[in-house]
Amino acid sequence: MRSAGSPDDAAQHADPEVHAVAGLPGSAAPGQNMADDSYGMAESGGMDEPVPRVSVEDSLVAPAGWEPAPVFEHRVLKSLLGAWALAACSAEEALAVEEHLGGCGACADEARRLREAVGLLQRPESLDLDPGLRTRVLAGCLDRRPPRIAVPEWATSYDAETARLDALLQDFGDAEWHAPVRLRWFERDTTATRRTTVAGVIAHLLAVDGLVAVALGLSDPLGDVTDGADATPAGRTEAYWRAAHFPPTRSVRTPWRKQGRDIVRTASFTGCGSGDRRVPYGDFELRLRDALLDRAFECWVHAEDIAGAVDYPYTPPSPRHLNAMIKLAVRMLPHTLAARRRAGLASAVPHRHLVPAGEPGRSLRLEIEGNGGGEWLIPLDSPAALGSAQHEVAHVALDGAEFCRLAAGHVSPAEAAAGQVGDREAIKDVLFAAASLSRM
Amino acid sequence: MATQDAPSRWDRKMQQRLTRGEAAALGELYDRFASLVHGLAHRVLEDERAADRITREVFTHVWEHPDAYDPHKGPLRTWVAALTSRLAVQRLRALETAALAQDGEGSTEDLEHKVRHASVAARADYIVHAMPTPLRAALELAYFQRRDYRQTAADLGVTEDEARRRLRLGLQLLATAHDTDTPGAPPGYGGAA
Numbered sequence: 001m002r003s004a005g006s007p008d009d010a011a012q013h014a015d016p017e018v019h020a021v022a023g024l025p026g027s028a029a030p031g032q033n034m035a036d037d038s039y040g041m042a043e044s045g046g047m048d049e050p051v052p053r054v055s056v057e058d059s060l061v062a063p064a065g066w067e068p069a070p071v072f073e074h075r076v077l078k079s080l081l082g083a084w085a086l087a088a089c090s091a092e093e094a095l096a097v098e099e100h101l102g103g104c105g106a107c108a109d110e111a112r113r114l115r116e117a118v119g120l121l122q123r124p125e126s127l128d129l130d131p132g133l134r135t136r137v138l139a140g141c142l143d144r145r146p147p148r149i150a151v152p153e154w155a156t157s158y159d160a161e162t163a164r165l166d167a168l169l170q171d172f173g174d175a176e177w178h179a180p181v182r183l184r185w186f187e188r189d190t191t192a193t194r195r196t197t198v199a200g201v202i203a204h205l206l207a208v209d210g211l212v213a214v215a216l217g218l219s220d221p222l223g224d225v226t227d228g229a230d231a232t233p234a235g236r237t238e239a240y241w242r243a244a245h246f247p248p249t250r251s252v253r254t255p256w257r258k259q260g261r262d263i264v265r266t267a268s269f270t271g272c273g274s275g276d277r278r279v280p281y282g283d284f285e286l287r288l289r290d291a292l293l294d295r296a297f298e299c300w301v302h303a304e305d306i307a308g309a310v311d312y313p314y315t316p317p318s319p320r321h322l323n324a325m326i327k328l329a330v331r332m333l334p335h336t337l338a339a340r341r342r343a344g345l346a347s348a349v350p351h352r353h354l355v356p357a358g359e360p361g362r363s364l365r366l367e368i369e370g371n372g373g374g375e376w377l378i379p380l381d382s383p384a385a386l387g388s389a390q391h392e393v394a395h396v397a398l399d400g401a402e403f404c405r406l407a408a409g410h411v412s413p414a415e416a417a418a419g420q421v422g423d424r425e426a427i428k429d430v431l432f433a434a435a436s437l438s439r440m
Numbered sequence: 441m442a443t444q445d446a447p448s449r450w451d452r453k454m455q456q457r458l459t460r461g462e463a464a465a466l467g468e469l470y471d472r473f474a475s476l477v478h479g480l481a482h483r484v485l486e487d488e489r490a491a492d493r494i495t496r497e498v499f500t501h502v503w504e505h506p507d508a509y510d511p512h513k514g515p516l517r518t519w520v521a522a523l524t525s526r527l528a529v530q531r532l533r534a535l536e537t538a539a540l541a542q543d544g545e546g547s548t549e550d551l552e553h554k555v556r557h558a559s560v561a562a563r564a565d566y567i568v569h570a571m572p573t574p575l576r577a578a579l580e581l582a583y584f585q586r587r588d589y590r591q592t593a594a595d596l597g598v599t600e601d602e603a604r605r606r607l608r609l610g611l612q613l614l615a616t617a618h619d620t621d622t623p624g625a626p627p628g629y630g631g632a633a
Contacts, residue, residue, distance in 0.1 A: 079601070082608025083589040088582040114608070117615035120564035121583050122483070129478055130492070134470055137496050141466055141503040148461030159464070163471050265464045 072096050078107055085114035131164050135318055154275050154289035155267045157296035157321035162260040165303040168314065169253055172198070177250040179309045183302075185409035186435040189345065192409075194440060198309055199248035200241065201302050204440070206256040207240040208233040208298065212291050213259055215279040216266045221259055232282030234440040267292070290328055297325045301408040316401055322372030326400060329407045329437055330366065330376045334383035336433040345436075346429040349381045360388030364422075364430050370400040380426055394422030396430065406431065409438025451509075451516040458506035466503055473517065474499075476569060477524045483565050484528035484558040485535075494528050501527075518570065525562040532558050564617035571613050578606035579614075 072080075072093075077100045083089040084097045101108040142150075151159055181201050183194045196204070210221040211233070222236060225243040230236075241248070267274060267288070275289035286294060300317055307314035316322055340346040355361035363377040377387025397419040398406070405411040413431035420427045457465035474495060481494035501523060502509070509519050536551045568576060574596070581592045593603035 079604045079608065082606075082611045083582070083604050085611055086579075086582045086589075086607055088586075088588045088592065088607065090588070110612075113615045113618075114611040116618065117564075117611040118583070120561065120614055120617055121568065121579065122561070122565070123584060129474055133478075133492055133495065134467075134474065136492075137470060137474075137499050138463075138466060140496050141500050142463060144500055145461070145504050147463035147466075149463060151463045151467070159467055163467065166471065261464070261468060264467070265462075268462065268464045 072100075074100070074104070074107075077104075078110075081107065081111050081114055085111065085118050129167070131160075131167075131315065132318060134163060135160060149268050151264055151268050152272045152275060152289075154324075155264055155292050157317060157324055158260070158292040158299070159264045160321060161296040161299040161303070161317060162257070162264075164317075165299055165306070166253075166257055166260075168303060168307060168312065169202070172250065172310070174250065176310045178247075181305050181309045183305065183440060185438040185440050186412070187409075187439075189432065189436075191412060192440070196241075197247060198306050199250060199252050201306055202252045202256050203240055203244070203248040204237045205299060205302060206252060206259060207236040209256070209259055209263065209295055210236065211281060212263055212279055212288070212295055215277055215288060215291070216263060216270065216274070218259070218262050218266060221255060230282055231280065232439075235282060237440060263292070290331075293324055293328045296321065297328070297404070297408075300325075301404070301410070316372075316404075319371035322400060322404075323374065326368055326372060326374065326403060329403070329434065330378065332437055333366075333430065333433050334379050334385075336436055337378075337380065337429060338383050340429070340433055340436065346432065347425045355379075355381055355385045357382070357384035359385060360391055361385030362391050362393050362426070363387040363389070364426050365389075365392050365395040366430070367395065367397040368400050368403050369397060373400045378430060380429070392422075394420070394424075394426045394430075396420050396427055403434070406434050407437045409435055448511060448515065452511050454516060455506050455509055455511060458503060466499070469502065470499060473520050476517070476521060480521060480524045480562050480565055481528045484525070484532055484562045490531065490535075491528075494524060494531060497527055498524050521566045521569070525559060525566065528562060529555060529559045560617050564614055567614055567617055571610060575606050575610035575613065578603060579610045582607055 077097055080089055080093055080097050084094055087094070089097070097107075097111070101111050177199045178197050181196055181198055183196060183201070183204070185192055206221050211231070214220050222240055222243075225239050275287060277288040278285045279288055279291035281291075296317070304314050317325065337346055341348065361379045361381045363379055366376045366378050368374055368376075377389060377392065379385035379387045380393070398416060402411065402417050406413065406416045413428070413435045416431060416435075418427075418431065454465060454469060458469065477498050478491050478495045481498075482488070482491035485491055485494065498520065502520065509516060513519075533551070533555050536554060540546060540548070540551055568579070577596060578592055581587045581595055582589060587595060589603045589607060590600055592607070593600040596603065596606075598606075
């Protein structure tokens, strides 16, 4: 359509290329540099008649080299009013519309109305809601009218974290969905990694949350893909990725979100008693109440991976939920420590310290600072022993976020910023045990 | 998803679940509408805390009175938006009246003007939110991304004729924000708060 000569030329050459030229990216602002356009409305499919010829008089008075001023029919001018009000037509078209408005009352009224409407267009101000608002609003509602079917306390962190991640995904385009992410965790006392994409991370969450779904009697998102695959989180994830044949896309968001909602809903209906149900993780199992905390923790950790990949800020969970997650990790520490010891990965228990179940034993004081933190005595010699201040052999202090990074395998035990006093072996054992809580 | 029935089925089920007192449904309701509610309230009140407060009031109202919504009268989204606008404009009026009483600056006419202006803005926001996606996409390109209608047509893969039609129709819809008692526009519909 560029320099097409005269308007009737343009009308005759209604080929698709014409549109492409007009739509060149990076073109100037509306109304600019459009002077050599020849009023392309005639070539667009919906028009029945060609644009009328330029009047002879106009051609005669036009100085040499100038495009003759176009003449538009009323119908065309009217159709231009929206584009005109938005300053999204060529200078010639704008001029023609404005001249027309002087003589056409109906169009002048509409033009004024549309111009005013443009003033009402405003960019949405803040898309990001304070995540704490959700908690406050829901709590306020439930205070006023207690629910008949409550969400069990142990499912609230999972509910909040999945909602938060879903809000982050809300405005993602394809570029974000396919942004590379490197999953990191701690395995055999070293950092393991696995490359995937944002969509791949959501597929991972879908596959592993599926363990909880199945335990609640919901369908397995993996279907029969699991045949032969091991039922660990990593095994399920790899099986899901493999079975898809193509890299995951944004389409994974809906099944992930739906499964999350179904889990919260089903947990609510089965009631608080279901919290003691066992959820098998392949090589270990957790009670449902702990499994949902674990899934909330994983959801947050991977939301941070995703936010990092697309360069977006992401905040920690609310202090109450963070505290519940930290407590779960702390509760798991003595078991992990014992398992590592059995595997020869932790220092042996000095013989004289073997303690009967339920008796106080050597302990490490773990102090976790910040919102959601606390202080715990970790029994070192047996998961069955009681933590005891009298038998405290070491004291470790670290920030809540740092502890979570450690437990997520995002920082190595050697690098974790922890204040340490006392038995160095005991400290090392506990920090390594914390890191080995992580998995893919 | 593409059928006309799908959204209203969601609306009806949501209403049933809220009536039944299912807390998980309240969470889903929040996730679907919180940004709409907060955005509308913020447009009227121009204050984060005030918008938070309206958000709380709106969800509390829906949770306490799920029966106030009539699925036969329109989508839940429209009802929630109408409720939000009304509560936000009420709140603005109360705040402005209190300010007027306290320092006596301005006049009742100024107040009415301000309140009217805010409710038009809220209605406009809602209309943009609720208009068919093709119209919204065309306005978005032409206004926010400063594309002319030819570029808009190319971006959307439609004829220039169609692009002009969408821009004009979109603005015509938006212009109804100035009309009081527009059918389908928030204030005037939505049940008592």
